[in-house]
Amino acid sequence: MILKYPDPTLLQISGYVRHFDDELKELVNTLIATAKEHNLKALAAIQIGIPKRVVVLEKGGNFIPLINPTIFAHSGKLFLSKERDESLPNVEVEVKRFPIVKVMYQDLEGKEEFLKAQGEEAVLLQRKIDMVFGGMLFDKLSQKERKKFFKEYGFIDTCPTYFVKDRILAFLRIGLTLHALALLLSFFISFSLPSLTLFLLESFILLFYAFYARYETKKYKNCTSCQNANIIGTVGIYFAVILGLFLLGEVSPIFEKV
Amino acid sequence: MARIVVLGAGVSGHTAATFAKHWLGKKHEVVVVSPNSKWNWIPSNIWVGVGQMTPDDVTFRLAPVYEKAGIDFKQAKAISIHPEGDKEHKKPFVTIEYTDPNKVGAVEKVEYDYLINATGPKLNFQATPGLGPDAGNSLSVCTYLHAAEANHHLQNAIERMKKGEKQKFLVGTGHGLCTCQGAAFEYIFNIEHELNKAGVRDKAEIKWISNEQFLGDFGVAGVHLKWGGHIVSSKVMMESLFTEKGVDWITGAHVKEVQKGKLQYELLDGSEGEEDFDFAMLIPPFSGVGLKAFDKEGNDITSKVFAPNGFMKVDADYTQKPFEEWKASDWPKIYQNPDYKNMYAVGIAFAPPHPISKPAKSPNGTPITPAPPRTGMPSAIIGKAVARNIVEMIEGESDRPRHTASMAEMGAACVASTGKGLFDGSAVALTVYPVVPDYERYPGTGRDPEYTFGEVGLAAHWIKHILHHMFMWKAKLRFGWTLIPE
Incomplete structure (x- = not known):
């Protein structure tokens, strides 16, 4: 099941994967199955409630697992990207993204790999890797835009305004x-x-x-x-x-x- | 009468020396050896670098303070340690060479019962060709004199922008193994703040370059900050902040060479790039100060006492192991040298077992990993714990160190300025617990989310300003200094 905001689990910061074992392979298989079931091109582990730095990405018809992914380089000018996400359904947000990014990640054996993504794939990876680090689409908005966002979509922030x-x-x-x-x-x-x-x-x-x-x-x-x-x-x-x-x-x- | 010799008078050494003397009184001797005549509150050098403070605001002369405290101060640099003594000296000693203008070049052997190595880092500009103020291609804010020079260049740049010229500012780290990304972060946003105040922001292109794997790593595998009502990783928050302020960034970069107005770098994937600039402030990598060690027969035992990076070995687990096997217990607790039990290393002078951030190498084999930072708070806590242990052993209260100060068991608070101003200033105030992630105790991020958080705002700037005065007061040993926490 894909978690949907305001489920507080989505706001957790995922931890590093330190053990490249069968449990990790099982998690990746579950992620791929869930992504296929929902017709998605990428899915982060936190979206199914597992706070581990794992993303699966469809590439050339197959899904590849990105373990501990980080964006270490980008190029091109920031542009406004209209985005939707399965964990924030029925919402469209305009956020600034880079057109080209370079991602460092590990494979299922723990080997370091690199990936250069552009266009839609680059945008998708920026969004999924943000989620790995506890960031939702609205975290990319300015304070003013964010207030408007919450008002417009009627979301209640997971953190109450008073305790x-x-x-x-x-x-x-x-x-x-x-x-x-x-x-x-x-x-x-x-x-x-x-x-x-x-x-x-x-x-x-x-x-x-x-x-x-x-x-x-x-x-x-x-x-x-x-x-x-x-x-x-x-x-x-x-x-x-x-x-x-x-x-x-x-x-x-x-x-x-x- | 026992004698404690403290090498270095930075945050850690000064804390250790002053507390040791405070607890021991006149019964025992505390000697401080430092090549510098002044104490420097380094966190405020950032404000010297943008002209908001002067070098006098962040320093004071050590000699009068130590004289008042009853500490024997020798303005000299340590050359070598002889932990077994030699043929003439039964007791261990250090060889020092005076930098005091009245005795410049004079050499002395200072015997000790306990040695605290708090020499801090050598600013290793030589690691990158062309890096640093001496080479003349880039600036630094690591010392108050460097910061004053950086400010001079900044003011010149502002003048040129006022005349309509465009300027490009490049700020960050000058090598793949640098630490102190936090200081560079403070500096880049203080520059941005000053350019706004001067009304020339539109004439400036500002860019960050660092060896972090992701923006916001800070050499501590990232921190947790409040952003938009909930807690996110510093990666998300920093990307938003940089974008909002119009500051571009390059991460995962090892600066290979700095030339006049341009530098070359290698990225984590082995690709290379070049960046030009009009103004560059790049933090250098740190290494040990180059102390040598000799045994009783005069044989060089430097490699036994010090790690290859020049920092002193202590009670850490230095076994080479992959990130997946790092443990909190790898980190030292009492900072005692394993071979010479009356020798300790505190602050930046001790050799950490491994980085805090996940290590990485480019396909060309270039390591691009932030070295572990040791900020003021942990350094002072470590210095005080070591002083307490030595005092207890001198006074016969214990036969071994009892107080521990592992960075994997302690929390730390940090305030990073992003612009100075009573009403328009801002800073990031944050706490991390523990400083070194403990992945066994806190599976996931390795840190306790209940004690790891931070926030950006004006109040944090006020806190930073108050802390400046509070720690200057404490370091000057003024009324109530022992009550001020580290």
């Missing part, structure tokens, strides 16, 4: 702002804040954020701003603020007495 974890953080931010204001007020009006209770409550919300953010990180692996490093940094910063407010709350009665 639930951000809402938890917004809620905590409001709470911390109110806490800070109340603390400031306590310097002028005599009332006592339940500092320890607030500290525990705010820490609990932060802990909940950390766990939920971790869950979202696993759910949207291909999206940025949901990386572990971000979560750790955010938790650190917010905890410093929570601790600061707690300590200020603890010392404020001393100031009052002074």
Whole structure:
């Protein structure tokens, strides 16, 4: 089965093939069979859900496997190419392509080979090798064109525009702002804040954020701003603020007495 | 009293020396031998190369800093290592030759208990005929003086363009085995940014030439970046960025010769090409600085201590093996020489077991593979770990190195400038984990996608600028320097 966008698997960056074994031969055979079944001239392994750097290309009536393919050279002037892809059905995108490319790849035995492609074949290879590296047709568009593309075709980006974890953080931010204001007020009006209770409550919300953010990180692996490093940094910063407010709350009665 | 001798005062050597002295105090001695009188924050040389910073902004004199820290500084170059001593010296020693203007040419033998080789690279312009500022055909930004010279040529080119002349800029790597593609990447986009600011972009043709197998390889088999809302390989992102900025590229190229205004190159498929230029900044390949080693009897043991490329052998697995068999465990952990246990090599001075990017040779047998880069963060982490191990052994806390800093187990952050400006600047900020792909732990790309990501934007430029001041502050050993991370 050929995967179709917005299946997130298509956005994975495929890894190098390091073992030239029977499993690889089996993958190539499956790719060729799938390409023939769908009447395609080329197919990347990621399109059937296998994140390995493998592309099969029809050449002279036969399919050849391109293992670990890279485009190392091009010639001719960039031109606008109208393209469609089976993983992005019913969509036509105009992208800039080179008319001639040179591809380095390995055969099924791991031997280095070279291929010079031009015209339609060159365009096809540029698109398939982009997919090997996690790039879809719309990644070749400018930001403005991309927005228009998503609007026109009604696609939902696989990465949400907001995360639930951000809402938890917004809620905590409001709470911390109110806490800070109340603390400031306590310097002028005599009332006592339940500092320890607030500290525990705010820490609990932060802990909940950390766990939920971790869950979202696993759910949207291909999206940025949901990386572990971000979560750790955010938790650190917010905890410093929570601790600061707690300590200020603890010392404020001393100031009052002074 | 034990004596640690550190050869070199770059990022790694300076970090090792200053932390070792900080931890040891006055009880033991730390000696730094460096032919340079100044410390240079190399990542900011890019901005010197486009006139946005001066050499003084990216350097400071080492002597006063070391004097304050209690480190014995010898402005000299290391000539040879004698790890077994000789007939006159029971202890191991290094022979140094002073470059200090007051003692130029004087030779001294400096004994050591522990040696940290942090000599960095020799800029091997000789590997490509006609390459480099000395030959006069191409420029470099590898040192602050080279960068200042590159800026002088850039300003001349801008003046000519303002008079209506067209200019062609060629930026990249000058040999099939170069590293530091990231620095060249920064420079090409800083030039593009400056040409836009000067209003002469339309008069310029800008082209990239490198030994990478694909655009965005950067010598680390590519990185992962945010582009259009999701993560793609740097290959996809860089191709889009180059196209958007009107910068053409040649990859998979080994520059064979550079002449006045033109160069010849060989591609991965063995085909050859020629490219002309008005301005070329080409990074040279790196090699070891040419240190020799001798045993107690005076026999040359250089090939025992150093790899053929001149870098020092450490606890890596140097067995020749194909890409398919590379393992994370091939990479060194404690940076200790296998034959002389009191000798270490850090930063660029240690011999890596193999490249990080997939190796390739043209059908003519020309290797065209980026050498593994060792940027500031891993270099400093390695320097600090080695210093910690030596300090623990000196103080009797341990009888062997306990702290490891394998590049296959550590992550690194990097910020690459693509134009300097408070509001119109931009940079690519990225992290990779691990630096060296571990294909067994992370099947596929060899890296953890949760810690390998990056983004382009103005905020990244601000981070780069802040880091410049932060690391200059740290290197000058100013208040709180030990708290600033590597």
